[in-house]
Amino acid sequence: MLIDSKQVCNVCLTVANNVDKVVFITAHCRGEEVHICTGCIPSVIHGSGEVVKSNEEVKKAVSNS
Numbered sequence: 001m002l003i004d005s006k007q008v009c010n011v012c013l014t015v016a017n018n019v020d021k022v023v024f025i026t027a028h029c030r031g032e033e034v035h036i037c038t039g040c041i042p043s044v045i046h047g048s049g050e051v052v053k054s055n056e057e058v059k060k061a062v063s064n065s
């Protein structure tokens with residue numbers, strides 16, 4: 001998802017920044033647009049999709065950290 005125009009991984013909560021060149025893909029999960037970093041793509045593909053957090057969960061997790 002996007003927080004302050006930055007991509008945040010909906011699985012591991014990695015935030016895109018200018019230091020680490022993390023690549024994100026955009027996907028649709030349970031009706032909402034989510035972002036997934038390349039490191040998490042395998043677990044999403046091979047898993048059931050349960051690892052993908054909802055945008056609401058990501059927002060809460062990021063604001064609590």
Ligand SMILES: [Zn+2]
Nearest residue numbers: 009012037040
């Ligand atoms: Zn990730």
